[in-house]
Amino acid sequence: MRIAVLGTGQLARMMALEGIAMGVEFSFLKTPGEDSRCVEHLGCVVEASAGDSAAQIYALLGKPDVVTTEKEGVSVVDYEQFLPYCAVSPPAKAVWLTQNRLREKNFLNDQGVPTAAYKPADTLAQVTSAAQALGFPVIVKTQENGYDGKGQWWLDSVADITKMHGDEASGPWLLEKVVPFEREVSVVAARSANGEVAVYPISENVHKNGILLTSFVPVVQISASQAAEVNAHITRIMQELEYVGVLSMECFVTAQGIVANELAPRVHNSGHWTQSAMPASQFEQHVRAILNWPLAPTQMTGAAGMLNLLGVAVEPSAVLKPRHALHWYGKAVRPGRKVGHINITAPTPEALREQLKQLESDVYA
Ligand code: AMP
DSSP states (O other), X not given: OEEEEEOOSHHHHHHHHHHHHTTOEEEEEEOTTOOOGGGTTSSEEEEOOXXXXXXXXXXXXXXXXXXXXXOSOSOXXXXXXXXXXXXXXXXXXXXXXHXXXXXXXXXXXXXXXXXXXXXXXXXXXXXXXXXXXXXXXXXXXXXXXXXXXXXXXXEXXXXXXXXXXXXGGGOOEEXXXXXXXXXXXXXXXXXXXXXXXXXXXXXXXXXXXXXXXXXXXXXXXXXXXHHHHHHHHHHHHHHHTTOOEEEEEEEEEETTEEEXXXXXXXXXXXXXXXXXXXXXXXXXXXXXXXXXXXXXXXOOOSEEEEEEEESOOOOHHHHOOTTEEEEEXXXXXXXXXXXXXXXXXXXXHHHHHHHHHHHHHHHOO
16 A cells, blocks of 8 residues: 655654554655655655656656645645546545635535634725724735735734735735634544544644644533534534545634634644544544545543644753653754644643643743
8 A cells, every 4th residue: 555645744754654654655745845854764755847747746656546635735736636546635625625715714604614704805905894894803814825823914903904015915815803712722533435434532722923832632621512513513524525534623612602713634733642642643544544444433531732842852851751752853943843742641631731831841941
């Protein structure tokens, strides 16, 4: 069995590390200039040349059984070109939907999944009128290519639109009414081609400067009915898309209920804790799903969490405690860059929070 991954980052790395343990071979397709250190020695890294046909790239990738992706920012045409030769999972439609925030929000609403109120805008004049129609405060996001909080402006009033001056060319945008959330959570789930679905417990996520810093489970403040709502939403979305692989959904928990923020058609940073706390991590689960193997169970006891290593290297002997697991991606350390993470397991949510806080201060002291 061979899986080809579009992308050569840490998500591809962790997928391959799990798959290789199960006897699966990997190859990786990189874009020109893409750093492939994360997947060094894990399989053949292919860089297509302009003019290579799909058949040629498929052959260079070693004729995989499945092509998958570690990122939503792939050209849908480049992704779909493998369909005559092998399975392409998750489906290209899911990738296409999540590449554009307007398409994604329309889809979520069509599926009955609540989102922030939103309006599109192509010009700054339209930003003004859309913001007035929604009511301030609003967040303006580029419809495409925004990630980790980039390409976003928080507007409290019409006067704040001056913040966007100089960025007029970054549109079209999507305006969203600010959601007064209690916490940010996410859910990671998998569906295999035969329709089997497995949903991991919901995690709470804390961001710093727009980048995920920690995730932890269980979310003790979320009610059973809210958790069931999140599970029902992601299950319905996967069924609707005939999704195969791991899908992630970020949500806000509000006094009025669950509000979905965005989907990611892939394994997700907020699901890394599954490596330490689950019979199968999200990476193994993705491999199992796209190869149509039985999915692993997703019930857990105890508590688990993850701290992202953002632009910091750690000295394992100084920082790691017995229930800590270090995952290092093999990248050069640059400020703010995700270079690794540490997973923690603990018997109770309280003990977990305490240890996560301690670890954060040890790492970022
Ligand atoms: P995003 O790029 O959509 O994931 O947004 C990045 C972060 O901005 C989220 O994790 C939230 O903290 C915040 N955010 C995004 N959209 C909203 C919203 N409509 N209301 C409140 N906060 C938001």
